[in-house]
Amino acid sequence: xxxxxxxxxxxxxxxxxxxxxxxxxxxxxxxxxxxxxxxxxxxxxxxxxxxxxxxxxxxxxxxxxxxxxxxxxxxxxxxxxxxxxxxxxxxxxxxxxxxxxxxxxxxxxxxxxxxxxxxxxxxxxxxxxxx
Numbered sequence: 001x002x003x004x005x006x007x008x009x010x011x012x013x014x015x016x017x018x019x020x021x022x023x024x025x026x027x028x029x030x031x032x033x034x035x036x037x038x039x040x041x042x043x044x045x046x047x048x049x050x051x052x053x054x055x056x057x058x059x060x061x062x063x064x065x066x067x068x069x070x071x072x073x074x075x076x077x078x079x080x081x082x083x084x085x086x087x088x089x090x091x092x093x094x095x096x097x098x099x100x101x102x103x104x105x106x107x108x109x110x111x112x113x114x115x116x117x118x119x120x121x122x123x124x125x126x127x128x129x130x131x
Contacts, residue, residue: 057063068077 068075
């Protein structure tokens with residue numbers, strides 16, 4: 001009887017040692033994975049910082065001014081006039097807020113893009129019909 005109990009204890013110790021080794025091995029693999037991911041994250045953060053510095057360098061006003069003066073004849077750039085800027089209230093409303101024409105029976109008619117109630121100033125409706 002004592003021998004059977006000894007073999008059971010030896011077997012359970014071997015199983016516990018195998019499970020412990022497996023857990024340790026998995027933990028080491030996960031730790032290596034975490035270190036690899038942290039290195040990738042650091043590389044990405046460094047790349048982002050480098051790109052931000054690059055962007056700051058490229059968008060410096062004095063650099064852009066020199067480029068505009070250098071390529072003035074090719075680009076034919078002109079300063080923006082205040083009349084070219086639009087306020088949000090001057091922009092056309094979204095399509096779902098466009099008023100629809102009402103038919104005599106009270107039903108809404110289908111939207112006619114040529115006779116839209118929004119005037120943007122970019123297209124003359126009479127010219128759009130002819131195209």
